[in-house]
Amino acid sequence: xxxxxxxxxxxxxxxxxxxxxxxxxxxxxxxxxxxxxxxxxxxxxxxxxxxxxxxxxxxxxxxxxxxxxxxxxxxxxxxxxxxxxxxxxxxxxxxxxxxxxxxxxxxxxxxxxxxxxxxxxxxxxxxxxxxxxxxxxxxxxxxxxxxxxxxxxxxxxxxxxxxxxxxxxxxxxxxxxxxxxxxxxxxxxxxxxxxxxxxxxxxxxxxxxxxxxxxxxxxxxxxxxxxxxxxxxxxxxxxxxxxxxxxxxxxxxxxxxxxxxxxxxxxxxxxxxxxxxxxxxxxxxxxxxxxxxxxxxxxxxxxxxxxxxxxxxxxxxxxxxxxxxxxxxxxxxxxxxxxxxxxxxxxxxxxx
Amino acid sequence: xxxxxxxxxxxxxxxxxxxxxxxxxxxxxxxxxxxxxxxxxxxxxxxxxxxxxxxxxxxxxxxxxxxxxxxxxxxxxxxxxxxxxxxxxxxxxxxxxxxxxxxxxxxxxxxxxxxxxxxxxxxxxxxxxxxxxxxxxxxxxxxxxxxxxxxxxxxxxxxxxxxxxxxxxxxxxxxxxxxxxxxxxxxxxxxxxxxxxxxxxxxxxxxxxxxxxxxxxxxxxxxxxxxxxxxxxxxxxxxxxxxxxxxxxxxxxxxxxxxxx
Numbered sequence: 101x102x103x104x105x106x107x108x109x110x111x112x113x114x115x116x117x118x119x120x121x122x123x124x125x126x127x128x129x130x131x132x133x134x135x136x137x138x139x140x141x142x143x144x145x146x147x148x149x150x151x152x153x154x155x156x157x158x159x160x161x162x163x164x165x166x167x168x169x170x171x172x173x174x175x176x177x178x179x180x181x182x183x184x185x186x187x188x189x190x191x192x193x194x195x196x197x198x199x200x201x202x203x204x205x206x207x208x209x210x211x212x213x214x215x216x217x218x219x220x221x222x223x224x225x226x227x228x229x230x231x232x233x234x235x236x237x238x239x240x241x242x243x244x245x246x247x248x249x250x251x252x253x254x255x256x257x258x259x260x261x262x263x264x265x266x267x268x269x270x271x272x273x274x275x276x277x278x279x280x281x282x283x284x285x286x287x288x289x290x291x292x293x294x295x296x297x298x299x300x301x302x303x304x305x306x307x308x309x310x311x312x313x314x315x316x317x318x319x320x321x322x323x324x325x326x327x328x329x330x331x332x333x334x335x336x337x338x339x340x341x342x343x344x345x346x347x348x349x350x351x352x353x354x355x356x357x358x359x360x361x362x363x364x365x366x367x368x369x370x371x372x373x374x375x376x377x378x379x380x381x382x383x384x385x386x387x388x389x390x391x392x393x394x395x396x397x398x399x400x401x402x403x404x405x406x407x408x409x410x411x412x413x414x415x416x417x418x419x420x421x422x423x424x425x426x427x428x429x430x431x432x433x434x435x436x437x438x439x440x441x442x443x444x445x446x447x448x449x450x451x452x
Numbered sequence: 453x454x455x456x457x458x459x460x461x462x463x464x465x466x467x468x469x470x471x472x473x474x475x476x477x478x479x480x481x482x483x484x485x486x487x488x489x490x491x492x493x494x495x496x497x498x499x500x501x502x503x504x505x506x507x508x509x510x511x512x513x514x515x516x517x518x519x520x521x522x523x524x525x526x527x528x529x530x531x532x533x534x535x536x537x538x539x540x541x542x543x544x545x546x547x548x549x550x551x552x553x554x555x556x557x558x559x560x561x562x563x564x565x566x567x568x569x570x571x572x573x574x575x576x577x578x579x580x581x582x583x584x585x586x587x588x589x590x591x592x593x594x595x596x597x598x599x600x601x602x603x604x605x606x607x608x609x610x611x612x613x614x615x616x617x618x619x620x621x622x623x624x625x626x627x628x629x630x631x632x633x634x635x636x637x638x639x640x641x642x643x644x645x646x647x648x649x650x651x652x653x654x655x656x657x658x659x660x661x662x663x664x665x666x667x668x669x670x671x672x673x674x675x676x677x678x679x680x681x682x683x684x685x686x687x688x689x690x691x692x693x694x695x696x697x698x699x700x701x702x703x704x705x706x707x708x709x710x711x712x713x
Binding site: 226324 | 542611612613614615616617618681683686687689690691693694695696699701702703704
């Protein structure tokens with residue numbers, strides 16, 4: 101009698117172990133969980149048509165997707181090397197995805213087959229490729245996309261996991277390509293879509309290393325020694341000092357819900373992302389499936405992202421900062437969210 | 453001032469003649485690169501340095517005027533005749549026609565020929581009784597220090613060039629620096645084809661080393677690199693890794709090598 105009992109026990113135990121294993125597998129929940137990865141058994145679901153992805157320049161985000169079954173989504177991104185202002189008095193030779201830093205925002209839906217073409221502009225000096233963290237496949241696409249100046253490459257990938265993902269150039273020397281601004285974000289919406297909000301914006305942090313100090317006038321070359329020492333001259337939102345200040349400020353009205361898709365291109369700094377005067381109602385921690393609530397400051401790793409939602413209750417100017425605060429004060433990591441509308445004295449009232 | 457003007461006049465006349473008349477292009481000077489050891493940039497543990505035999509290398513890149521002579525003598529390399537397998541649609545696209553560099557390009561007669569494929573470069577070299585340098589030979593010759601520039605190190609000079617977009621008009625040969633061997637413009641003017649351009653990085657992903665099928669990402673790829681902070685070499689090897697033999701590119705030309713018998 102002993103043997104059958106131990107057999108039964110062991111089978112119960114192993115079943116339990118299997119259940120545990122399944123249980124602790126991140127992102128492998130079953131059912132209607134919007135965070136679940138694409139059901140691989142349905143990989144051959146007929147693609148219901150082809151669309152061109154809407155690409156936007158920061159701080160704009162493409163419109164929420166309205167289709168409800170997987171499509172072939174064509175994305176064409178061009179690498180352009182160009183001199184742009186890094187501050188009002190300083191120029192830098194940026195390497196860009198689409199002509200801006202950060203690169204164009206890409207929005208697809210879980211289950212989509214993304215048909216990706218990388219073009220390297222004829223006037224580029226060097227070769228470039230792309231690694232999208234949303235890709236399941238070698239090098240995130242980098243292996244298939246090393247592109248000479250004037251040429252283009254193509255690969256397709258299935259967007260299996262929902263979330264907000266960084267993409268970046270992975271051509272050697274990778275740190276130089278990233279330090280020159282070669283990063284952006286791709287959002288893979290869950291099949292049920294993102295919960296509706298009133299405003300969506302795209303913000304991406306990056307650190308820059310120049311021969312001259314912060315604000316030194318003229319065209320500044322990349323400084324390899326500072327980059328290796330990880331001592332940036334600039335820590336910026338959207339590639340330029342004051343890009344989100346004044347006429348560039350993000351806007352909303354009181355009572356509106358605002359969502360920020362925030363990425364961090366690095367190459368080195370980890371961001372302590374904070375908005376002065378606001379508490380994030382929701383943080384999609386590391387842009388994955390777990391949602392944290394009531395957060396003051398959230399970490400964004402280099403090569404990572406986060407999604408934050410908040411409802412604007414009180415009018416005023418709210419400051420986006422990297423709360424590793426010297427960066428905000430001295431290196432440019434500061435932006436504005438201007439909220440207009442009626443005062444809300446039951447929430448906040450200034451005394452005499 | 454007068455002297456400069458005369459100089460310019462004489463030279464423009466010379467270029468114009470070079471550009472249009474067959475057989476008037478003087479033979480290119482070749483310089484001796486003395487034998488020595490080259491330590492490959494990408495290498496696995498245990499890789500031996502490469503022994504480079506003494507060889508000859510063109511003093512400058514091949515110019516438009518020189519390449520025109522080749523095209524005249526070899527009709528199959530005319531723009532309208534060339535096979536797409538041997539050169540893509542960008543082949544010599546800035547020339548006025550098959551056999552004319554064109555008046556609009558008169559500043560370019562003595563500039564490096566670009567928008568030419570590896571096959572075309574190789575055919576030119578053969579026509580001249582020469583060959584393309586290997587990557588090892590090119591790198592060995594290219595790392596010689598600068599002798600007529602105020603720029604500090606060669607790496608900073610090269611990185612500086614890489615960080616600037618292509619100029620509107622490609623400058624003439626001999627317009628940058630000369631190195632210890634007497635070679636002009638090894639860096640700072642154009643990229644140059646090499647015989648075995650794609651034998652180092654076969655993968656498009658620069659974080660991988662496919663020589664031994666290892667998938668090495670980000671920092672780990674540099675375990676197999678001679679000097680991790682030599683960003684200039686990384687850029688050059690990545691660029692070569694992106695090429696195919698029929699590509700014709702705006703900043704890509706060549707110079708020829710020759711064995712010493």
